[in-house]
Amino acid sequence: MDMTFDDTQTAIKDSCDRLFGRMAGPARARALGHVGGADLALAEALEEAGFLDLFAEEDAGPLVAALITEWAAKAAALVPVGARTLVAPTVIAGALPQIIAVCDAAHAGPVRYAAQADVVIQIDGDAAVIAQRGDFTVEPVASIFGYPMARISGLTGVRLGAGSGEAVRRWWQVALAAEIAGTARAALDQTIAYLQQRVQFGRQIASFQAVQHRLVDCHVSVESTAWAAREAAARGAPAALAAGAAITAVECAQRVFDETHQLSGAIGFTTEYDLYLWSMRLQTLRQECGGIRAHASALVASAWT
Amino acid sequence: MEFNWPDEDAQFRGELRDFLAATLPEDFDAFDMGARERDNFSRDFAKKLSTRGWLTPAWPKQYGGLEQSAWQQLILSEEMVGHGEPRTGQYMCVNWVGPAIILAGTDEQKDYHLGRISRGDVTWCQGFSEPDAGSDLASLRTSATRDGDDYILRGEKIWTSYAGVADFCFLLARSDPEAHRHRGISIFLVPTDAPGLTIREIPSVFREGTFNSCVFDEVRAPEAWRLGPEHGGWPIIRKLLANERVGVARYHRAETFLLKAVKVAKAAGIMDDPIISEALAKAKAACDAARVLVYQVVDERAKGRQPDLTAYVYRVAAIRCEKLVYEAALRVQGSDSVAPDSVAAGQFQHAVTAGVATGTLEMQLNLIARDIIGVAGA
Numbered sequence: 279m280d281m282t283f284d285d286t287q288t289a290i291k292d293s294c295d296r297l298f299g300r301m302a303g304p305a306r307a308r309a310l311g312h313v314g315g316a317d318l319a320l321a322e323a324l325e326e327a328g329f330l331d332l333f334a335e336e337d338a339g340p341l342v343a344a345l346i347t348e349w350a351a352k353a354a355a356l357v358p359v360g361a362r363t364l365v366a367p368t369v370i371a372g373a374l375p376q377i378i379a380v381c382d383a384a385h386a387g388p389v390r391y392a393a394q395a396d397v398v399i400q401i402d403g404d405a406a407v408i409a410q411r412g413d414f415t416v417e418p419v420a421s422i423f424g425y426p427m428a429r430i431s432g433l434t435g436v437r438l439g440a441g442s443g444e445a446v447r448r449w450w451q452v453a454l455a456a457e458i459a460g461t462a463r464a465a466l467d468q469t470i471a472y473l474q475q476r477v478q479f480g481r482q483i484a485s486f487q488a489v490q491h492r493l494v495d496c497h498v499s500v501e502s503t504a505w506a507a508r509e510a511a512a513r514g515a516p517a518a519l520a521a522g523a524a525i526t527a528v529e530c531a532q533r534v535f536d537e538t539h540q541l542s543g544a545i546g547f548t549t550e551y552d553l554y555l556w557s558m559r560l561q562t563l564r565q566e567c568g569g570i571r572a573h574a575s576a577l578v579a580s581a582w583t
Numbered sequence: 584m585e586f587n588w589p590d591e592d593a594q595f596r597g598e599l600r601d602f603l604a605a606t607l608p609e610d611f612d613a614f615d616m617g618a619r620e621r622d623n624f625s626r627d628f629a630k631k632l633s634t635r636g637w638l639t640p641a642w643p644k645q646y647g648g649l650e651q652s653a654w655q656q657l658i659l660s661e662e663m664v665g666h667g668e669p670r671t672g673q674y675m676c677v678n679w680v681g682p683a684i685i686l687a688g689t690d691e692q693k694d695y696h697l698g699r700i701s702r703g704d705v706t707w708c709q710g711f712s713e714p715d716a717g718s719d720l721a722s723l724r725t726s727a728t729r730d731g732d733d734y735i736l737r738g739e740k741i742w743t744s745y746a747g748v749a750d751f752c753f754l755l756a757r758s759d760p761e762a763h764r765h766r767g768i769s770i771f772l773v774p775t776d777a778p779g780l781t782i783r784e785i786p787s788v789f790r791e792g793t794f795n796s797c798v799f800d801e802v803r804a805p806e807a808w809r810l811g812p813e814h815g816g817w818p819i820i821r822k823l824l825a826n827e828r829v830g831v832a833r834y835h836r837a838e839t840f841l842l843k844a845v846k847v848a849k850a851a852g853i854m855d856d857p858i859i860s861e862a863l864a865k866a867k868a869a870c871d872a873a874r875v876l877v878y879q880v881v882d883e884r885a886k887g888r889q890p891d892l893t894a895y896v897y898r899v900a901a902i903r904c905e906k907l908v909y910e911a912a913l914r915v916q917g918s919d920s921v922a923p924d925s926v927a928a929g930q931f932q933h934a935v936t937a938g939v940a941t942g943t944l945e946m947q948l949n950l951i952a953r954d955i956i957g958v959a960g961a
Contacts, residue, residue, distance in 0.1 A: 279592075279654055280585050281882035287584055341584065474958055482958050490952035491945070497955055498899045501879075502872035509875045512586040522868035529865070571857055574864035578854060581867060582845045 286337050287345070290329070294346060297323060298353035304552040307354035311555070314418075314426050316394040317356040321376040324350075324357065330376070333367040340364060344456045344511035348504060351460030354555050356425070358391045360453025364511070365399060368445045369406050369438055380450050381430060383407075385568050388419040388427035399446055400433055406442035409435030424559030447576065448515040450567050455507035455523035458563050462500045462534040465556040466493070469538040472545075472553075483541070492537050499530035517580030524573040531564040588654075595655050599637070599662040603669075606631060612667035612929070618792020622706055622748035625671040629703025632670070639677050639701040646685060646693070647701035653885040657832065657877065664836040672745040674831065676700045676707045679823040680753050683770070687811035687819050696751075696772065710740040710754035710773070710797060717742075718946050720755075721765040721817070725799060727756035734758065734809070736771065736779075736802040744940075746782045746795035749775050754799075759814045770816035771808045778802065789932050822889065824942075833901040833937060834873035837908040840930040841866050844912040847926060851915070859914055866911040869904035876900045892954045895947040902937040902944055909934035 283291060301320045310317055324330050329346050332338035343363040350359040361378040375396035381389040382401040392398060393416045400407045414433035421427045470493055473484035483489055506523035513519060535557050539546045546553045567573070588596075606628070613621050632638040641656045642648025651659075663670055670677070681700045684692055699705045716723040725738025736756055746752065752773045759767030775782060779802035785794040811819050845854075845863060853859050876897040883890040912927035913920050920927035938944035 279588060279878065279882070281879050282886075283584055341586075470956055474956070484956050484958040487949070487952075490956055490958075491948045493956060494948045494951040495899070497951060498896050498903075501896050502869075502876060502900055505875040505879065506868070506872050508584070509586055509871075512584075518867070519871065521864070522871045525864055525868035526872045529868075570861060570865075574861040575857070577864040577867060578860040582849070582854070582863075 287342060290332075290338065290342055291345070291349070293327065294329060294349050297327060297329075298349060298355065302350070302353035302355040304354055304555050307356060307555045308549070308552075310356050311424075315356075316358070316377050316391055316426060318376070318394075320355055321357045324359070325376055330359065330362050330374075331367075333363055339512075340452075340514065341508060341512040343367075344452060344507055347453055347456040348460035348463075348507065351457040351559075352464045353460075354464065358395075360450075360457050361391070361399070364453040364456075365446055365449045366397070368449050369399060369442050370397070370408060379430075380446065380567075382447075382568060382572075383433075385572070386429075387565075388421060388429050390425045390427055390562065390566070392416050392430050393418045393428035394426060398430060398433065398435070400430075400435070401443040401446050401450075402437070404440050404443045406438045406446045407433065407435045408438065409433050421562075422558060423562040424555070425562055427562075444517070447567065448517055448520040451520040451524035451573060451576070452507055452510045452515050454563055454566055455503055455510065455520075455527035458527035458531045458560065459500060459504035459507055461556045461559050461563065462496070462503065462530050465534055465538045465553060465560065466496050466500055468553050468556070469493070469542055469546075472542060489541060492541065496530075496534045496537050499526075499533050503527045503530040518577055521573045521577035521580065524567065525570060525577065528564045528570045528573065531560040535560045592652075592654055592658060595651075596658045596662060599659065602635070602637075603662060603666045607666055607669055610667075611669065613669055613671045614667070614790070614929070614932070617790065618745075618747055621671050621792075622745070625669060625673050626703055626706070628669040629673045633701060633703045638670075638673070638703055639681060642677075642681060642697075642701065643685065646681075646697045653881045657881045660832040661835040664832045665839050667839075668831075668836065672706050672708070672749070673703060675709065675745075676705065680707045680709075683753070683810065683819055683823050684772075686822070687770075689807070691807060692772065692810065705750040706745055706748055707751045707753055708743050708746040708749035708775070708795075708797075710743060710752045712740065712742050714739060714741050718943050721768070723755055723757060723768070725754070725756045726760065727758040727769055727771065727804065729758075730803075732806050734769075734771070734804045734806070736773070736799040736804050738799050740797040740799075741785070741794075743782075743795045743797050744793065746775070746797050747784055747792050751775060752780075752797060755816060755820065756799075762814060765817040767814050768816040768820075769813055770810040770819060771804050772810055773802065773804060773808060777804070793932075832874075832877065833933070834870040834877070834904050836933065837905050837930070838867070838870045840926055840933075841870065841908045841911060843926040843929070844908070844915045848915045853915070862907075862911040862914040866904065866907040869900070869907045873897065873900040873904045892951060895950045895954075898942070898947045899944065899951070905930070905934045905937040 333343045347360040361380045366374050366378050377394045379389050379392045379395035379398045396411050398409045413435045415431045416428040418428040476483050503526050506526045510519040510523040545551045636649045640649040640651040713723050727734040754771040754773050758769040779800045781798045783796045787793050848854050879893040880890040880897050909930045
């Protein structure tokens with residue numbers, strides 16, 4: 279048991295920080311948001327640096343893959359890092375495309391990155407179906423919720439064996455938790471910085487105890503989510519831990535969205551201010567993979583039946 | 584960063600579980616007993632632990648300890664509370680009263696107290712809160728006035744758990760009335776049979792013996808009872824209370840109640856009800872979140888750092904899980920929850936006191952705010 283980064287993890291973090299500092303961040307997310315689509319340049323850079331293929335690396339593994347997913351989300355990256363680094367390696371052998379979408383046939387609805395994806399991984403009951411571009415039809419959906427999205431129809435592909443659907447779900451839950459941790463952290467940091475500056479009634483808003491307690495509750499939720507995701511990844515996504523991390527993450531997404539917007543006031547809803555770049559994504563993430571009801575039912579099924 | 588338990592830790596947990604299975608009745612819960620019965624039980628049990636070195640495993644070897652790691656202390660705490668906490672109040676002596684004496688005690692105090700604690704011979708209570716000093720502990724007014732070589736103690740401590748059965752009180756008193764707040768406080772190790780000390784139970788909605796008042800009416804305290812420097816008690820307290828905040832692996836106990844609620848839900852055939860499964864799953868996720876956050880505290884301690892922020896964050900998460908387990912039990916048992924032997928009733932006291940005992944939730948929130956926001960509150 280050791281809760282601090284070792285030398286390899288520190289080196290990867292420093293290197294990731296530099297890459298995201300150069301190529302991601304709010305300005306980039308805002309610019310891409312205007313044109314739609316995924317950040318193909320960032321995906322290329324991440325792959326070239328080897329950051330998308332650490333799942334099976336001995337000195338990195340799923341834990342570091344989850345950390346990179348978290349950091350990418352914090353940097354407002356528009357690349358499906360979790361799908362590629364955490365979900366795909368469990369069901370697809372060999373080289374992977376950069377843009378991968380994940381969905382569940384049981385939950386119809388727009389899918390993140392579906393229109394950009396070279397591969398779609400679909401849960402269909404207890405099996406996973408791997409569909410290449412051309413094996414499905416997409417209809418882009420103009421969504422305000424932070425990601426490029428599209429409806430998928432007519433999907434065919436290679437159906438994997440029993441249990442593969444469950445494996446996809448477990449790693450998807452871990453990826454979601456890591457993404458929510460990074461996204462919520464950035465939204466909260468942005469809000470704390472804003473409330474430290476903004477003065478009302480002659481005081482910084484962040485000096486009011488009523489405000490502080492709400493920010494701190496958000497902080498506890500973000501920490502809970504980040505560590506739950508890291509532990510679930512490090513332990514190989516056991517079903518109860520993966521679903522538990524997702525449940526903790528959904529609570530976090532809800533709380534952080536509500537509080538950061540309430541405490542930021544009207545500016546929080548404007549696109550001239552950065553909060554929406556992260557906060558709106560939280561609404562997408564908390565519903566993905568079936569949302570709280572599906573996570574709860576997965577947890578109950580794995581822990582107690 | 585890595586999450587694997589080394590073999591020796593896993594082995595220690597296994598040995599503890601075997602010992603507890605052989606020693607305790609099934610479904611044991613010390614909270615089912617009255618205060619006196621519980622205390623007698625815990626003294627007997629502590630002796631059994633002591634012979635294996637497991638009462639004070641984290642202590643230095645010279646004081647009867649095994650110098651076990653912070654991680655093994657966590658394992659011990661989890662296994663004990665997961666099995667109904669048969670040590671009851673003994674955990675307090677072991678986790679921070681003893682360590683305080685090791686840290687600041689004279690040779691005589693160490694000789695006198697540490698052996699008694701590590702053998703499980705004594706129960707302690709904690710004389711901190713006062714009628715007008717709860718969360719604002721540094722405003723305490725119980726006084727220790729110099730009288731030659733002695734001090735005269737005057738004042739009242741309140742809400743004191745275990746006082747009715749304790750042999751000693753770990754007392755905070757103001758020895759310098761002129762000094763500002765925490766600067767004028769000294770610690771005293773007071774025998775509860777000291778003349779002038781009156782202990783009275785305060786009736787409560789919980790089982791008997793939960794709360795007490797301790798009135799110090801001109802109690803004469805020789806200098807030998809003072810722990811650490813005169814007026815220098817606060818730094819000792821601050822250092823040791825981080826141990827208290829994570830002293831009880833609340834998430835682990837809460838999870839044992841959650842498992843009982845699951846058993847009831849299964850028997851009633853309601854596990855598939857989405858409202859039930861959501862309540863149970865949220866509670867389990869919250870227990871796991873608190874557990875992984877306590878790892879952050881233990882990691883700091885294992886590396887010789889003082890866990891502050893991580894300890895406060897953990898406390899908030901632990902309070903959340905206690906409450907969610909209670910809510911889940913209520914959902915499962917419905918109107919049966921009010922029966923005295925219901926799972927919900929068992930979890931009730933833990934859930935509703937979680938945010939009050941050992942420093943209120945709001946104090947934890949204030950302390951976290953100081954660290955992560957850094958703007959002084961009003």
